[in-house]
Amino acid sequence: MRATVDFAPLFRSSVGFDRMLNALDLASRIPTVDNWPPYDIVKTGEDDYRIDMAVAGLAENDLTITQERNTLVVTGRKAQEPQSAAEYLHRGIAGREFERRFDLAEHMKVTDAHFENGLLSITLKREIPEAMKPRRIAITSSTTRAEEAVPQIEARKEAA
Structure with a gap:
C-alpha cells in the first residue's frame, strides 16, 4: 500500500514552484513498473x-x-x-x-x-x-549621496 501525500497546502503557500510540486505529485501517483x-x-x-x-x-x-x-x-x-546455427540453451x-x-x-x-x-x-x-x-548589490547611504558631486547644467550668459 502506498501512502498518498496532499500537496494542496504547498500550492497555496508557494509561488513559482508549480513545476516541482507537479513533478512530486505525479511521481507519487505513478507506480514504477x-x-x-x-x-x-x-x-x-x-x-x-x-x-x-x-x-x-x-x-x-x-x-x-x-x-x-x-x-x-x-x-x-x-x-x-543475423541468423546463426547457435541455439541458446x-x-x-x-x-x-x-x-x-x-x-x-x-x-x-x-x-x-x-x-x-x-x-x-x-x-x-x-x-x-x-x-x-x-550578484552583490552596493548599499549607499544618504551621506554618501550628499558627498557625490551633482552635475550642474550651466546656461550660456549673454550680454544684454
Whole structure:
C-alpha cells in the first residue's frame, strides 16, 4: 500500500514552484513498473552529475541519447542479429529494447556520453547563465549621496 501525500497546502503557500510540486505529485501517483536497465545517479561536484547505466548486451550503435528541454531520454534498440546455427540453451543477458527518461533541473546540460564494457556513462553539468547568478548589490547611504558631486547644467550668459 502506498501512502498518498496532499500537496494542496504547498500550492497555496508557494509561488513559482508549480513545476516541482507537479513533478512530486505525479511521481507519487505513478507506480514504477520497469526497472531495466539498472542505473546510478552520482553527484561528482557542486554542479556536476553522472548517470551510469548497465546496458549489457547492447552495443554503442544500439543506444541513442537525446535531450528535449528538461528531459533526458536514453533509448536502446538492439539491431537485428543475423541468423546463426547457435541455439541458446539459456538467455540471461537482457539486451531488450528500452526507453528511460530522466527529468532534469533547469539549466542542466549533457556534456559527455561514454560507453565502455557494457556501461553507459552520461555526464551532466548545471550551467547557470551569468544573468541568473547571484550578484552583490552596493548599499549607499544618504551621506554618501550628499558627498557625490551633482552635475550642474550651466546656461550660456549673454550680454544684454
